[in-house]
């Protein structure tokens with residue numbers, strides 16, 4: 001296993017992390033624990049869950065897994081999150097989490113899922129920062145982190161909050177351009193950085209022909225190449241894979257074993273090929289993100305990418321619901337002023353695509 005420093009915390013985390021959001025059978029606790037043990041035996045020491053993954057079942061499974069890891073003398077760091085923002089609500093949540101996880105302290109505790117700066121300001125007003133600081137002083141959490149779906153300059157702004165020691169966001173060989181700017185602040189502030197959805201929410205393994213260009217050896221899979229792309233990023237501490245079963249754990253561990261570095265030229269090729277291979281896909285550059293109606297065009301076009309690549313409308317609806325938390329009806333507010341299409345670097349028919357997305361909204 002390869003370990004990298006998590007920002008300035010003094011902790012070193014495995015480049016491959018265990019995400020607890022995609023267990024195929026969360027009710028089979030023995031298998032889930034076995035997966036955690038297998039990962040830890042392979043050197044994985046970063047385990048991430050949340051109080052909304054399968055309700056609280058993922059945290060409960062992690063509690064059983066951590067007990068087993070402790071018994072076997074396998075080292076681990078715990079990471080979980082909270083949506084709560086008032087002191088009372090956060091304290092109630094963390095008390096239950098520590099119990100479920102069987103821990104006295106959580107290593108990496110995240111302000112969960114900042115989707116826009118407005119809600120972040122609201123959470124701050126409710127006292128989230130003060131409360132997280134208190135929890136750290138009291139030894140209930142070790143490090144204050146944030147998970148976010150913000151993009152571009154907005155994520156930079158969020159990460160400039162002095163309180164954060166690390167960040168968790170989606171990033172992969174499929175959508176890297178959407179959050180490139182975050183790395184400027186991550187570097188300046190020397191933050192830990194964990195990335196989720198390293199396989200583009202399944203888009204990469206489901207479309208191996210399309211993503212063939214990310215491979216740098218003929219005998220490798222796109223999954224391995226996609227993970228290597230992330231391992232090679234100097235500012236990414238850990239790539240978090242949401243494991244479904246034991247086979248997936250073994251495949252990812254194998255990808256760590258076969259990693260010997262990716263040369264700069266190949267990384268450049270991936271970035272350039274991305275442009276060529278996806279000319280009719282949104283690249284997440286955000287040049288269009290100035291809609292007078294405040295329609296989040298890049299996010300809606302990202303969801304449309306999923307629709308286009310996977311060929312089914314559920315893919316776009318899932319992306320909108322679970323990743324962006326935006327109803328498809330947002331697309332229906334477009335007045336067809338044409339401003340976004342003029343700005344689009346890919347010359348995409350955004351208005352037409354917005355209409356298609358709006359049509360996906362369930363009828364009332």
Ligand code: SF4
Pocket residue numbers: 290291292293294295297333334335336337338339340341350351354
């Ligand atoms: S065309 Fe629609 S989405 Fe694009 S900027 Fe105008 S109102 Fe916004």
Ligand code: SF4
Pocket residue numbers: 281282283284285286287288289297298301343344345346347348350
């Ligand atoms: S300008 Fe075009 S490619 Fe860039 S984010 Fe907007 S829709 Fe996507």
